[in-house]
Amino acid sequence: xxxxxxxxxxxxxxxxxxxxxxxxxxxxxxxxxxxxxxxxxxxxxxxxxxxxxxxxxxxxxxxxxxxxxxxxxxxxxxxxxxxxxxxxxxxxxxxxxxxxxxxxxxxxxxxxxxxxxxxxxxxxxxxxxxxxxxxxxxxxxxxxxxxxxxxxxxxxxxxxxxxxxxxxxxxxxxxxxxxxxxxxxxxxxxxxxxxxxxxxxxxxxxxxxxxxxxxxxxxxxxxxxxxxxxxxxxxxxxxxxxxxxxxxxxxxxxxxxxxxxxxxxxxxxxxxxxxxxxxxxxxxxxxxxxxxxxxxxxxxxxxxxxxxxxxxxxxxxxxxxxxxxxxxxxxxxxxxxxxxxxxxxxxxxxxxxxxxxxxxxxxxxxxxxxxxxxxxx
Amino acid sequence: xxxxxxxxxxxxxxxxxxxxxxxxxxxxxxxxxxxxxxxxxxxxxxxxxxxxxxxxxxxxxxxxxxxxxxxxxxxxxxxxxxxxxxxxxxxxxxxxxxxxxxxxxxxxxxxxxxxxxxxxxxxxxxxxxxxxxxxxxxxxxxxxxxxxxxxxxxxxxxxxxxxxxxxxxxxxxxxxxxxxxxxxxxxxxxxxxxxxxxxxxxxxxxxxxxxxxxxxxxxxxxxxxxxxxxxxxxxxxxxxxxxxxxxxxxxxxxxxxxxxxxxxxxxxxxxxxxxxxxxxxxxxxxxxxxxxxxxxxxxxxxxxxxxxxxxxxxxxxxxxxxxxxxxxxxxxxxxxxxxxxxxxxxxxxxxxxxxxxxxxxxxxxxxxxxxxxxxxx
Numbered sequence: 215x216x217x218x219x220x221x222x223x224x225x226x227x228x229x230x231x232x233x234x235x236x237x238x239x240x241x242x243x244x245x246x247x248x249x250x251x252x253x254x255x256x257x258x259x260x261x262x263x264x265x266x267x268x269x270x271x272x273x274x275x276x277x278x279x280x281x282x283x284x285x286x287x288x289x290x291x292x293x294x295x296x297x298x299x300x301x302x303x304x305x306x307x308x309x310x311x312x313x314x315x316x317x318x319x320x321x322x323x324x325x326x327x328x329x330x331x332x333x334x335x336x337x338x339x340x341x342x343x344x345x346x347x348x349x350x351x352x353x354x355x356x357x358x359x360x361x362x363x364x365x366x367x368x369x370x371x372x373x374x375x376x377x378x379x380x381x382x383x384x385x386x387x388x389x390x391x392x393x394x395x396x397x398x399x400x401x402x403x404x405x406x407x408x409x410x411x412x413x414x415x416x417x418x419x420x421x422x423x424x425x426x427x428x429x430x431x432x433x434x435x436x437x438x439x440x441x442x443x444x445x446x447x448x449x450x451x452x453x454x455x456x457x458x459x460x461x462x463x464x465x466x467x468x469x470x471x472x473x474x475x476x477x478x479x480x481x482x483x484x485x486x487x488x489x490x491x492x493x494x495x496x497x498x499x500x501x502x503x504x505x506x507x508x509x510x511x512x513x514x515x516x517x518x519x520x521x522x523x524x525x526x527x528x529x530x531x532x533x534x535x536x537x538x539x540x541x542x543x544x545x546x547x548x549x550x551x552x553x554x555x556x557x558x559x560x561x562x563x564x565x566x567x568x569x570x571x572x573x574x575x576x577x578x579x580x581x582x583x584x585x586x587x588x589x590x591x
Numbered sequence: 592x593x594x595x596x597x598x599x600x601x602x603x604x605x606x607x608x609x610x611x612x613x614x615x616x617x618x619x620x621x622x623x624x625x626x627x628x629x630x631x632x633x634x635x636x637x638x639x640x641x642x643x644x645x646x647x648x649x650x651x652x653x654x655x656x657x658x659x660x661x662x663x664x665x666x667x668x669x670x671x672x673x674x675x676x677x678x679x680x681x682x683x684x685x686x687x688x689x690x691x692x693x694x695x696x697x698x699x700x701x702x703x704x705x706x707x708x709x710x711x712x713x714x715x716x717x718x719x720x721x722x723x724x725x726x727x728x729x730x731x732x733x734x735x736x737x738x739x740x741x742x743x744x745x746x747x748x749x750x751x752x753x754x755x756x757x758x759x760x761x762x763x764x765x766x767x768x769x770x771x772x773x774x775x776x777x778x779x780x781x782x783x784x785x786x787x788x789x790x791x792x793x794x795x796x797x798x799x800x801x802x803x804x805x806x807x808x809x810x811x812x813x814x815x816x817x818x819x820x821x822x823x824x825x826x827x828x829x830x831x832x833x834x835x836x837x838x839x840x841x842x843x844x845x846x847x848x849x850x851x852x853x854x855x856x857x858x859x860x861x862x863x864x865x866x867x868x869x870x871x872x873x874x875x876x877x878x879x880x881x882x883x884x885x886x887x888x889x890x891x892x893x894x895x896x897x898x899x900x901x902x903x904x905x906x907x908x909x910x911x912x913x914x915x916x917x918x919x920x921x922x923x924x925x926x927x928x929x930x931x932x933x934x935x936x937x938x939x940x941x942x943x944x945x946x947x948x949x950x951x952x953x954x955x956x957x958x959x960x961x962x963x964x965x966x967x968x
Binding site: 478 | 599600632654655656674675677683702703730731852855859863869870873874875906907909911926928939943944945946968
């Protein structure tokens with residue numbers, strides 16, 4: 215089977231690029247002396263997970279209990295569910311833990327810690343939890359300076375549960391620009407969890423795991439003293455947002471959507487394809503960057519970008535290819551039935567629109583394998 | 592089972608609102624003397640389809656061959672695939688037609704018409720096709736004034752295929768404001784296909800079907816002379832974009848995402864929930880309207896909106912509830928574990944993130960049924 219024979223639209227994964235991306239981060243973290251706990255929310259695929267984890271048992275990070283369940287079935291035994299826990303989800307967590315999975319939850323309030331401790335006491339087995347630290351104000355977490363809150367959560371947890379450590383995510387790094395700013399994000403991320411760990415340990419509480427993670431900071435940190443593990447997800451595929459932040463080049467992007475030309479509006483300079491926002495997602499992450507890539511960058515079937523050609527607009531099942539406004543690009547001569555590949559703004563959101571990866575090698579159109587991927591909760 | 596017991600996030604469908612929405616459009620079209628060919632891309636569910644179609648056999652419209660296949664299996668026999676046909680998809684179309692489904696394709700070029708005619712001759716059975724008309728410049732289609740192109744396509748089709756008629760979609764109506772502007776969109780939509788049909792018939796070509804369709808124009812047309820059918824999709828559920836255009840009220844919206852509170856950032860006025868953009872989609876369709884609804888409007892578990900409370904921001908699995916900027920709303924007192932329902936910007940995109948509808952009646956939390964929905968191509 216080749217890319218010419220697949221039903222379109224569909225998702226294509228360049229395994230050479232993926233392997234290169236994984237090796238690059240692994241090499242970096244080895245130099246920094248810290249382990250990788252990859253975030254499997256980007257791939258949502260057992261086959262992809264096996265290529266990013268240290269071993270088939272993990273460690274790894276997930277964003278939903280559905281992911282935890284699917285990866286547990288495939289043999290992963292060491293997981294952090296890195297979204298604040300809702301108490302109603304604790305029976306599901308306990309069920310997975312009883313199957314031999316060391317599934318760790320995340321929280322940032324005393325209420326959650328009390329719920330975890332109570333559920334642990336009732337089940338007769340301690341549920342381990344990490345305290346989420348807010349390193350840059352972008353989402354959840356306790357401020358690393360809020361010693362009273364940190365200690366109160368830790369103490370509440372220890373009434374039957376288990377304080378496993380502290381965790382943060384430098385989501386703010388996605389909008390940082392330039393090496394200096396990114397290195398500063400990485401250092402703030404590191405310092406926030408190390409400070410929080412120091413506070414907890416100073417109060418006589420355990421804090422074995424000190425976990426940080428985001429792809430931009432993982433690729434820019436210069437010192438990870440005190441950190442025990444790095445979580446990162448999108449590094450495995452990369453995408454146009456990461457290229458815009460300067461973390462990768464366009465030709466590192468391993469994911470693309472294969473599409474077929476279905477029409478033209480010649481006087482408008484439009485080529486229509488059968489990949490709209492349903493196939494690309496509606497992630498417009500590059501629209502706030504220096505170069506907006508519309509709904510994606512248009513490549514030929516081998517994955518080589520056409521100069522300044524983007525998916526300028528999209529409806530549910532229609533994509534409109536245009537030359538980037540203000541550029542010197544010219545519209546290529548693509549006929550009805552010709553095929554293109556579109557590089558995504560955000561690998562996590564584009565991937566989520568599909569149920570399988572069609573795996574190729576760089577510049578080849580031979581499909582080596584179809585790897586299933588899943589979604590949902 | 593009640594909404595308090597479901598795993599979150601998940602999709603909730605208010606069947607009372609859906610039935611009211613369907614009855615409203617049916618009543619309108621009956622008054623206008625024209626049939627409804629509902630677009631099943633919004634629901635992507637056999638159960639929903641059965642509640643919007645005239646009969647279990649159809650007629651209906653689809654946006655992918657996957658939809659055609661799934662609805663064919665459930666007994667639908669009269670379908671238009673309303674996205675320009677790629678020649679490589681014709682064997683799939685023929686396979687569905689050989690199962691007794693009158694599946695009609697769409698095209699707007701002589702190349703596509705020649706491909707349909709050739710595939711028809713080769714298969715020994717005529718594939719019917721509609722010519723897409725461009726009524727407002729927003730996407731695909733032949734201009735209704737381009738008589739030469741219309742006749743050339745029709746003649747090419749008749750060399751073995753079958754010219755079934757003309758079809759247009761007033762996508763531009765989504766950005767129209769006010770009854771007068773919407774009525775004008777509806778009239779331009781009507782006139783474009785009626786004019787095209789007149790040209791084709793004048794050239795001695797058949798044109799039995801004259802098909803228009805968009806929810807805003809379907810709800811604003813005052814005269815549909817010459818039109819044989821109306822296609823519309825989002826009318827079944829409605830959404831915040833349609834409310835912003837003025838086609839429905841907020842309390843007509845039948846679809847919502849059930850979510851659980853997982854944290855607070857009190858000093859910022861944030862309530863965090865476990866529904867992020869993966870559950871809501873990244874459709875920000877109201878951001879260009881008079882009132883931006885963020886990622887959705889926040890309701891209590893019974894579906895009643897909190898005043899000026901929106902999902903202000905979203906990460907993959909985190910949603911951030913905030914008071915609408917500039918409003919007098921106040922943050923409700925929601926504790927960890929409390930549940931809310933979020934009304935979506937766009938029913939088609941939010942629905943696509945989920946694999947089932949949890950069906951309730953208005954103001955009730957009792958789940959009557961779980962209806963599967965599908966995605967993909």
